[in-house]
Amino acid sequence: MSFFGFTEGIPQFIRDHPYPIGVATALGAIFLSAVYTYKRRRSKGCLDPTEFKEFRLIKKTQISPDTARFKFALPTPTSVLGLPVGQHVLCKGKDSDGEDVVRPYALITGDFDLGYFELVVKMYPGGAMSRNFMELREGDYLPVKGPKGTYKYKPGQVRAFGMIAGGSGITPMFQIIRAILKNPKDKTKVHLIYGNRTANDILLKEDLDGFAEQFPNRFTVYYVVSEVSEKIQIASSL
Structure with a gap:
């Protein structure tokens, strides 16, 4: 109505x-x-916690040699997914034998993003669900169910967060960081240490650097890599 x-x-x-x-x-x-x-x-979300619903892929961007950013459309430009900050979704695909495979994924977007949601997925060689994301093309559909998880972030829940992430483990933390910084009433400070094997493996670096530049008093990030050339720093603080 x-x-x-x-x-x-x-x-x-x-x-x-x-x-x-x-x-x-x-x-x-x-x-x-x-x-x-x-x-x-x-504001009722599009997710169903008991049944998988299909969402259309509208953009796929390779952001590292083995990781891509996937953007999916919601039913209308003003739709919200309905995922509380701190929770995740389940994605379904098929393994090499045609059997269903289900894996949990954290989104990098929130319900303040209208009409779409995004996933960042690291695709492992031989991974059952990774295979589905490798083959996923713009216009294809992905079955998604949720929300899932027991943790829900509430603004002002703590005075400050100290976060340590490695590789694709940045995604659940990125969701919380972004929600905090998007909310002008949330004064929570975030300090992130983010480790990777090489500088090329750092995911969402442009976004994280943007947060550090825009919110210097609320967000700090330190990058750490285990393999380094002479041309880059082992760690940096913005």
Whole structure:
């Protein structure tokens, strides 16, 4: 039902209640109730915790030799996925024998991103689910179910976060970091140590550097690599 559907009975209500003050008060209550109900319906997420729903891949970007960023469309440009910050989804594919395979993945987007969601996935040679992501092309569909997990981040939950991530383990932390920094009312500070084998393996570096530059008093990142050339630093703080 549209927002206007909630208010279509107002003209008849005015005819039945000719007292100005009472009408104004009642109309205000009706309007606020309509807005509240409409927003609740509008913000209902697209995920189903019990059944897989298919989402169309609209963009696939290779961000490292073995990792890609996948962007999936939601049903409408204003749809939200409905994933609490700190939780994850289950993705389903087929293994080499045609049997179902299900794996958990953390998103890098949140419900403040309307109309789409994104995954960053490291694809391992011989990995049952990795094979599906390797073969996934723009226009293909991926079955997704959720939300899953027991942890839900709440703004102001702690004064500061100290995070240590390695490789693709950055994704669940990135989701929380982004949600904190996107919320001007959340004053939580984040200090991240992010380790990788080489500088080329650092995922989402452009995004992380952008956060550090935009929020210097709220976010700090240190990059650490185990294999280093003379041309780069082993660790850096922004």
